Amino acid sequence: MKEVTYKVQFRNPQATELTKLEKKSLVRYIYVGTPTAEFRKQYGAETRIQLDDAFAETKEIGEYIINERSSMKESEQGLMTVSIKADKDTKMGVIADIKQELRRAYALKISYAATQRTSY
Amino acid sequence: MAKKIPQINASSMADISFLLLIFFLVTTSMDVNQGLARRLPAPIPPDQKIEDKDINKRNLLVVKINSANQLMVQGQLMDVKQLREKAKEFIKNENDNAFMPKLVEEDFGAPIGVVRYTKDHVISVQNDVDTQYQAYLEVQNELVAAYNELREECAQKYFHKAYNELDEDQQKQIQKVYPQKISEAEPKNYGN
Numbered sequence: 001m002k003e004v005t006y007k008v009q010f011r012n013p014q015a016t017e018l019t020k021l022e023k024k025s026l027v028r029y030i031y032v033g034t035p036t037a038e039f040r041k042q043y044g045a046e047t048r049i050q051l052d053d054a055f056a057e058t059k060e061i062g063e064y065i066i067n068e069r070s071s072m073k074e075s076e077q078g079l080m081t082v083s084i085k086a087d088k089d090t091k092m093g094v095i096a097d098i099k100q101e102l103r104r105a106y107a108l109k110i111s112y113a114a115t116q117r118t119s120y
Numbered sequence: 121m122a123k124k125i126p127q128i129n130a131s132s133m134a135d136i137s138f139l140l141l142i143f144f145l146v147t148t149s150m151d152v153n154q155g156l157a158r159r160l161p162a163p164i165p166p167d168q169k170i171e172d173k174d175i176n177k178r179n180l181l182v183v184k185i186n187s188a189n190q191l192m193v194q195g196q197l198m199d200v201k202q203l204r205e206k207a208k209e210f211i212k213n214e215n216d217n218a219f220m221p222k223l224v225e226e227d228f229g230a231p232i233g234v235v236r237y238t239k240d241h242v243i244s245v246q247n248d249v250d251t252q253y254q255a256y257l258e259v260q261n262e263l264v265a266a267y268n269e270l271r272e273e274c275a276q277k278y279f280h281k282a283y284n285e286l287d288e289d290q291q292k293q294i295q296k297v298y299p300q301k302i303s304e305a306e307p308k309n310y311g312n
Contacts, residue, residue: 013253013254013257013258014254015156015257015258015260015261016261016265017156017261017264017265017268018154018155018156019154019155019156019157020153020154021153021154021155024153027153081157083153083155084155086253087253088252088253088254088257089252089253089254090252090253091249091250091252092247092249092251092252092253092256093249093250095256096247096249099160102160103160103161103162103163104163106162106163107160108159108160108161108162109157109159110157110158110160111155111156111157111158112155112158112257112260113153113154113155114154114156114257114261115154116154
């Protein structure tokens with residue numbers, strides 16, 4: 001089931017060495033992709049970032065993470081995982097910016113969302 | 121005489137509800153929360169100068185991905201399918217090759233004992249700004265796979281069990297023999 005309504009569309013990349021995200025309450029998501037058809041007029045077809053249910057700029061990630069973390073139990077704050085759900089055709093420049101932003105906010109546990117690859 | 125109440129034939133209701141249940145089970149898309157788990161390095165304080173860590177050249181495996189998603193390992197063009205073997209060879213360095221990481225002897229405690237391992241090896245992944253995310257993830261995936269395979273081998277050899285069946289301490293022991301050292305540089309432009 002979806003956590004939020006997607007405003008960006010993304011196709012998961014594929015990988016084999018996947019691990020399941022354990023506690024859902026400790027996971028926050030960053031969606032990266034092109035805006036869906038209804039938002040394309042307003043936001044264009046460039047890659048955008050979605051936090052919760054709104055579009056966001058890369059700069060806003062740090063603040064978002066810090067806010068989300070402070071809403072967690074203190075004992076669990078260190079276990080927060082950020083799942084990056086990005087389209088497989090995203091340029092690495094965008095991902096690298098997100099990673100830098102996450103590092104700055106001390107959200108070091110990350111997971112690149114992907115689907116299991118069955119064959120090459 | 122009591123009035124006869126007409127009854128509805130409900131014998132097929134169970135079948136119908138069962139069919140409905142299966143229909144919704146199949147059509148509901150469950151978003152599986154799977155992913156490649158990684159750990160980012162801690163941020164560098166702004167006042168601290170970025171110093172080039174002096175890593176011995178033989179301890180370094182450089183993996184570059186350019187904007188056309190081509191892979192270059194130690195200056196050689198390579199297919200991503202070969203990367204796993206190459207990485208394993210590099211991490212193990214069984215034959216003490218002078219171009220591969222230095223072997224250090226260390227005691228890891230029973231039952232592993234004294235083993236020679238490549239303590240200071242580093243795999244450096246460098247990508248272009250225009251590299252495709254899928255290509256980057258494939259490289260990361262192959263490197264993680266290389267470590268996983270080595271750890272699995274180690275678990276089978278010393279504990280005669282699968283790695284994920286071991287308890288936490290035993291897993292930590294193996295992780296010490298094969299420490300995951302994947303470093304990522306800041307993205308740069310490597311031509312087109």
